[in-house]
Amino acid sequence: MNDEILVTCRINGEDVTLQGDPADSTVSALRARGLYGVRETCGLGVCGTCTVLLDGEPVSSCILPLYAMDGRTIRTVEGAASGETLSGLQEQFIESQAFQCSFCTPGFLASAQALLDQTEGELTRQQVEDGLQGHLCRCGSYEAINEAIRICSRNRESTPGGAGCAAS
Numbered sequence: 001m002n003d004e005i006l007v008t009c010r011i012n013g014e015d016v017t018l019q020g021d022p023a024d025s026t027v028s029a030l031r032a033r034g035l036y037g038v039r040e041t042c043g044l045g046v047c048g049t050c051t052v053l054l055d056g057e058p059v060s061s062c063i064l065p066l067y068a069m070d071g072r073t074i075r076t077v078e079g080a081a082s083g084e085t086l087s088g089l090q091e092q093f094i095e096s097q098a099f100q101c102s103f104c105t106p107g108f109l110a111s112a113q114a115l116l117d118q119t120e121g122e123l124t125r126q127q128v129e130d131g132l133q134g135h136l137c138r139c140g141s142y143e144a145i146n147e148a149i150r151i152c153s154r155n156r157e158s159t160p161g162g163a164g165c166a167a168s
């Protein structure tokens, strides 16, 4: 059995120290802190449900070991909102009814926000599909999810400063 380690990182804007087995999964560590928006399904890195942003890049937190969080910045779906104010992307998911059971939604939101943050202009359907590769939605809400993200990308074109659907 491995010795426990201390890991310091920044989660949703808060500097924290975590303790645990170095091989513990990040999804477990985050949920242990009450961040239940991070959800685990396959535990194998193939469904996208557990996706969070690690230094701005979407990663599967079920296969990210605790030791790899050291010195990193993590953002979960809880960190996308500002208090009671949802991000523009979250609002658009509601507007477009881009979910049914919503179990997969936090993971989709993470990758969608990264896609919007890392691109410019109005995205095509194919660009969104490419950006969401590896995400599964068992309710089959793919069309509405794709539409919500494309609307966000279109809005940033027409918003002064390009702020459409920015993270809050």
Ligand code: FES
Binding pocket: 039, 040, 041, 042, 043, 044, 045, 046, 047, 048, 049, 050, 051, 060, 061, 062, 063
């Ligand atoms: S639960 Fe992590 S990728 Fe499926």
Ligand code: FES
Binding pocket: 098, 099, 100, 101, 102, 103, 104, 105, 136, 137, 138, 139, 140, 141
């Ligand atoms: S909305 Fe139910 S799994 Fe995607």
